[in-house]
Amino acid sequence: MSSAPSEPETRGTRAWSSLSVRLALWYVLVTVASFLAAAVVFAVRAEASLERERARSAEGALARYRQALESGGTSALQALFDCSPGPRSAVRLTDERDVELFVVSSDEASRRAASAAPSDSIAATSDWHVAATAVSQGRKLSIALQDDRGGLWRELRETSLVIFFSGLAAAVLGATLITRRTLRPVTDLARATRKIVDSGDLGLRDETRAQSDELSQLTQLFNQMLAKNQGLVKAMGESLDYVAHDLRTPLARLRAGAELALQRPADTAQEREALAEVIEECDRVLAMLTTLTDIVEAEAGAMRLDKHSEDLGAIAREAVELYEFVSKEAGVAVVTHLAPDVRVSVDRRRIAQACANVIDNAIKYTPAGGRIEVSVLALGDRALFRVSDTGVGIAEADRQRVWERLFRADPSRGTRGLGLGLSLVKAVIEAHGGSVGLESELGRGSIFEIVLPRSLA
């Protein structure tokens, strides 16, 4: 009946309401069960207490009849019986041979009950409380009082039912209210999520007031997660923009070169030149894509690291050697201070690339006549690779951004390299459990640092 997209919502709502119904039912069930348990305990205790009370009243009545008999004879018995209110009863006086001397009763049944009373005792059958005692001249006075428990029980039951149903109503009401209230953060969260799913707007939040209970924590965590996702999506979008831009430039050059070659009259030399340019631009794009893939892999923790114990000083020396002629050509002096045997457990190729990129960057931004210092030292349980230069320095606002993908301090400058070098450094070093750092002063130079956990022994 409904269209496909709304189906998960219905299912969600159904599952959701069944949760609240289940919770309410459990609440009612528990309330009813505890009410019943309380009723049973109360009935048992009331029964015992009634029993005692009845026995006491039978005993009291017997004592009163005995006193009446001794002071006023059988006529006093008759008088007392007549003015005693209450349920059916009988009073019976017999001599030592159990011959009936006097009897007064409300009916035959009570009379029979009284005649069955054992001497000097109180007894109870299901319907009767009977009591007997010896009086003067060997006579025996016995009485029977009807047990009107039935009536009492009826009263008790009626009261109980009233209490039970009002309790049940209160329980249902309470359950609904409590379930609603308790689950409100969850329903709000579900509603907010639904809204985000429908609108695709990651900027939406679940605006539940801050409380400190578990469900509010869930809401806060949910909002934090949303904020983080929003940041990630934004960063991804931005770097996609940069990538698109940085891809478009070489592709445009590529196309222009090829088109120009086609428009010119056939000239093998020029065509070859154009083709060579095409290959060079292609290589540039490929190098950029490879680096981007590496960065993404390292950041996602998916980079396979072939770790061995390596001498960081040796890696640094090789990286410096790689730039030996490049730095000479740039007129930049490179000096090294490499502490011996600083061991790190790393993927040699990756760390070599990271060190090379930092040196590359320093050479690129240090004018001729400048000086670069590359040092490796051990600091407690950490190994440090540091490159300081006397270059142009980095403005404070840009210091965090140099690690970002495709960031270039001065966008108008056509410096070669695609601004991915340092973000690859950061990603690779962090994938190794290390960190990167930067100190800089505009016009004075910068210090780039790589810190790696030192492997001992």
Add this chain to the structure above:
Amino acid sequence: MHVVLIEDDEKIGHFVSQGLREAGHVVSWARSGDEGLGLAREPAADLAIVDLMLPGRDGLSVIRALREAKCAVPIIVLSARAAVDDRVRGLEAGADDYLTKPFSFAELQARMAALKRRANPAVAPERQLQIADLTLDVISRRARRGGREIELQTKEFVLLEYLLQNQGRVLSKTMILQHVWDYHFDPQTNVVDVLVSRLRSKIDRDFSVKLIHTLRGVGYVLRAE
């Protein structure tokens, strides 16, 4: 040389097989793993070039099957991904070398030549390498051109030796980087260009016959023209 090419991509297969034929090789091109396995098993095969991603039986499985059958044909792996993972798995399965797509044809040729050299180690390394009027003594590490002694620094010597060993063959920047520095990635600044231009200024600048030639977009070649 009889080369078995196992590659399902029409364009790359065409590019490689045509290039190899022009270079004087015999090429059998298989478009699936099973077909390629049969061809590479034949004793006539001198070299197998195996793409890792293939329909049906994949490249790794072809290499393993060949090695299990005690077939010692040299194998070069082609893969679209530069992931270390793929490289290691290819070499572990029994491949001899590895190339990442896209690759330059010159590099493929150079790697084939290197494999061939490795297969025939009987040829002793020469003490003296020569091209035109340039000689290089690999023991004393001295170069002479036109009777003039040329002083070389270590990396310059390694590069010149590498070029002399591969006379007439194009060497890509990647290959030079790997051979001279043992670096397996492209640094942002082109250190190879810088080294080549230093070497060029020492052995070519003062002579009318140039020996080091740049093939833009491909690499460098040493030849006397």
